[in-house]
Amino acid sequence: MNCESAQQNIVLAQYGELPDDLQHQLEQHLGLCEECRREWNAMLALSEELAQHPLAEPSPNLLAASRMRLDEALDAMPPKSVTHRFWGNAFRWMGYVQGAPALTVLLIGVGFLGGNIIARYQAAHVPPPPRTVATTNASQSAIANVLDIKQTPDPQIVQVKYNSLVPETMQGSLNDPQIRQLVMLATKMSANPEVHKDAVSLLVNQCRATAGCSDDGSNGDAYRGTLLASLHYDKDPQVRLNALQGLQPYVSQSESVRNAVLDALMNDQSSDVRSAAISMLEPVQADSSVRRVLRSVSTQDSSAAIRNASFQALQGSADIE
Numbered sequence: 001m002n003c004e005s006a007q008q009n010i011v012l013a014q015y016g017e018l019p020d021d022l023q024h025q026l027e028q029h030l031g032l033c034e035e036c037r038r039e040w041n042a043m044l045a046l047s048e049e050l051a052q053h054p055l056a057e058p059s060p061n062l063l064a065a066s067r068m069r070l071d072e073a074l075d076a077m078p079p080k081s082v083t084h085r086f087w088g089n090a091f092r093w094m095g096y097v098q099g100a101p102a103l104t105v106l107l108i109g110v111g112f113l114g115g116n117i118i119a120r121y122q123a124a125h126v127p128p129p130p131r132t133v134a135t136t137n138a139s140q141s142a143i144a145n146v147l148d149i150k151q152t153p154d155p156q157i158v159q160v161k162y163n164s165l166v167p168e169t170m171q172g173s174l175n176d177p178q179i180r181q182l183v184m185l186a187t188k189m190s191a192n193p194e195v196h197k198d199a200v201s202l203l204v205n206q207c208r209a210t211a212g213c214s215d216d217g218s219n220g221d222a223y224r225g226t227l228l229a230s231l232h233y234d235k236d237p238q239v240r241l242n243a244l245q246g247l248q249p250y251v252s253q254s255e256s257v258r259n260a261v262l263d264a265l266m267n268d269q270s271s272d273v274r275s276a277a278i279s280m281l282e283p284v285q286a287d288s289s290v291r292r293v294l295r296s297v298s299t300q301d302s303s304a305a306i307r308n309a310s311f312q313a314l315q316g317s318a319d320i321e
Helices: 002-014 019-031 032-050 060-076 083-097 102-125 177-189 193-208 218-233 237-250 255-267 272-282 290-300 304-320
Strands: 145-153 157-163 166-175
Touching: 002 019, 002 032, 019 032, 019 304, 032 177, 032 218, 060 255, 060 290, 145 177, 145 193, 157 177, 166 177, 177 193, 177 218, 193 218, 193 237, 218 237, 218 255, 237 255, 255 272, 255 290, 272 304, 290 304
Parallel strands: none
Antiparallel strands: 145 157, 157 166
């Protein structure tokens, strides 16, 4: 694997979409290439920084209106014929060729070939760097992915096994910054789906505990932001349902949580997730935006069970008023 393909695979690995065979090749390349290893560490730092900030979510009404306007605009566009697209691309490339002097093209080609030959010669005569030796200190080693998460007999202690070119294990409380970082990484870049579920479950339990995700610290904001991202983007409906349960204590406290629950009610593909979203909205049924969404779902949804549940919730909000 060369550096160009490795840097492309780094992005896929960050989102857990890199196949296992390429993951192994990437780990071997990172052990040999200092520049790619710096790129990997920079991506990890960026992911951690983004995880510290909660997602700013648009309102459900704005999302619905924007989707309708986009569909109308796409429907109004006349389709381009194959001939029209072909000639458009041909004339565009002809303009590029005519605008470039022949001498410039020749010089660029000679420079490219010369630089390529010199780079190959230097690479062939430079001794390979020594392989990185993995240590038990997470701050001095690059974390590739999270392998396993276990709850110890002590409810305050979590054991996290992770890959740092070679497997390593760390054990400690979720209040420990390094343990917290590993668990957050497991929700985004775990190679094992079960480990991903376990990481989300740990955050759910932390958020459902007393003041586990309160607004008095950055940890709670980061936990809620991770659960909101799982609710929006995770492909496993069970993980989305679990994230929804972790956000339940905060639906009446946080507008972003309430908007995320409304979006799940309108757009999630799982009927279990949508039913749970309706139940979660009970404490805020008197809110006008919540009633609008429930009224829309109760009359327009394709599922009779969801329509009936939304209608019953509306009756409850009428009693509250």
